[in-house]
Amino acid sequence: MDRDRYAARREKLRAALEAEGLDGLIVTRLANVRYLTGFTGTSGVVLLRGNESVFFTDFRYRTQAEGELGRCIRVEVVSSDLWGRLWEVLAEGPSPAEVGFEAQAVSVADRFRFPENGKFRFRPVEGMVERLRICKEPEEVAAIGEAARLAMEALEATLERVKAGQTELEVAAILEGELRRRGSEWHPFPTIVASGSRTALPHARTSCKAIERGEWLLLDFGAQVDGYCADVTRTVVVGSRPDERQAAVYEMVREAQLRARCGIRAGMTGREADALARSVIEARGFGEAFGHSLGHGLGLEVHEGPRLNRTSTEPIPPHAVVTIEPGAYFPGWGGVRIEDDVYLAPEGPQLLTDGNTELRVVG
Numbered sequence: 530m531d532r533d534r535y536a537a538r539r540e541k542l543r544a545a546l547e548a549e550g551l552d553g554l555i556v557t558r559l560a561n562v563r564y565l566t567g568f569t570g571t572s573g574v575v576l577l578r579g580n581e582s583v584f585f586t587d588f589r590y591r592t593q594a595e596g597e598l599g600r601c602i603r604v605e606v607v608s609s610d611l612w613g614r615l616w617e618v619l620a621e622g623p624s625p626a627e628v629g630f631e632a633q634a635v636s637v638a639d640r641f642r643f644p645e646n647g648k649f650r651f652r653p654v655e656g657m658v659e660r661l662r663i664c665k666e667p668e669e670v671a672a673i674g675e676a677a678r679l680a681m682e683a684l685e686a687t688l689e690r691v692k693a694g695q696t697e698l699e700v701a702a703i704l705e706g707e708l709r710r711r712g713s714e715w716h717p718f719p720t721i722v723a724s725g726s727r728t729a730l731p732h733a734r735t736s737c738k739a740i741e742r743g744e745w746l747l748l749d750f751g752a753q754v755d756g757y758c759a760d761v762t763r764t765v766v767v768g769s770r771p772d773e774r775q776a777a778v779y780e781m782v783r784e785a786q787l788r789a790r791c792g793i794r795a796g797m798t799g800r801e802a803d804a805l806a807r808s809v810i811e812a813r814g815f816g817e818a819f820g821h822s823l824g825h826g827l828g829l830e831v832h833e834g835p836r837l838n839r840t841s842t843e844p845i846p847p848h849a850v851v852t853i854e855p856g857a858y859f860p861g862w863g864g865v866r867i868e869d870d871v872y873l874a875p876e877g878p879q880l881l882t883d884g885n886t887e888l889r890v891v892g
């Protein structure tokens with residue numbers, strides 16, 4: 530990605546700071562640091578003020594920071610006390626000044642290290658960079674699309690190798706290997722492989738339980754390309770034809786997912802999008818079984834804005850990328866969730882995953 534893009538993002542953030550009456554912002558959340566600078570390491574802080582941006586890192590990242598950030602941003606490599614150096618650099622600028630910091634990304638211990646000398650007022654802020662991240666640039670959509678494509682390929686390769694008798698962990702190992710081999714940089718969240726009645730746990734921990742014939746098998750997993758995440762769920766039956774109840778529950782979730790996936794538009798509220806799927810499940814009397822939200826934004830983090838849930842009254846902006854993942858869960862019996870990733874182009878939703886959601890029997 531060219532470096533002007535990061536400068537353009539910092540410009541947008543500066544305008545937001547001005548609107549908030551802030552003279553500067555300390556950015557510590559790593560996904561935000563990466564968004565604003567391109568830095569991919571694990572130790573970095575950005576100070577924005579006036580027309581200047583200063584990036585702080587430690588010695589381990591000297592070469593990487595110089596390579597990734599180039600000359601358009603001042604780089605400070607600090608050997609021991611990163612915060613101490615940040616206060617020195619801040620003091621070079623005008624004061625008094627009001628400086629924001631990211632409330633969700635500064636620990637209480639670090640907050641106690643902020644200077645109290647009357648020159649600076651520090652104001653906790655939330656979501657300033659995250660709001661910019663919701664609207665994806667074409668290169669960001671392309672990276673998520675590539676992650677989604679390889680996730681689907683890895684899934685196909687995995688399902689061909691699934692057999693009754695394997696454990697959930699064995700299936701997760703196959704899937705994670707297939708993801709890595711195809712170029713996924715990382716598992717952006719712990720892979721969920723659940724079978725039988727454990728599929729009723731929406732966030733099951735993959736276990737050493739053996740998968741039996743006729744059981745549900747649910748796989749919920751991510752892939753990452755250039756830092757950008759895809760997030761997919763498929764639920765299949767292992768080894769034998771689905772029984773009547775399995776077929777009925779699956780068809781209900783599938784219809785709900787399809788309706789939301791095709792009907793969602795930028796400009797709707799999160800609540801309206803959520804209702805597209807929820808109304809299908811509620812109409813069949815199973816509203817209680819769909820206890821989580823419809824979906825979430827995808828980007829440098831696997832859970833980011835916008836939120837698609839029952840309480841979100843904010844309109845979804847165009848160019849967001851979101852998951853559509855309704856489910857229905859019946860404790861003691863099992864559950865079904867189907868998740869695809871969708872780019873909300875101004876002209877309508879574009880599917881990034883394969884959307885192949887017919888009920889499948891594997892193994």
Ligand code: ZN
Nearest residue numbers: 749750760761
């Ligand atoms: Zn997922």
Ligand code: ZN
Nearest residue numbers: 760852854868
């Ligand atoms: Zn998800």
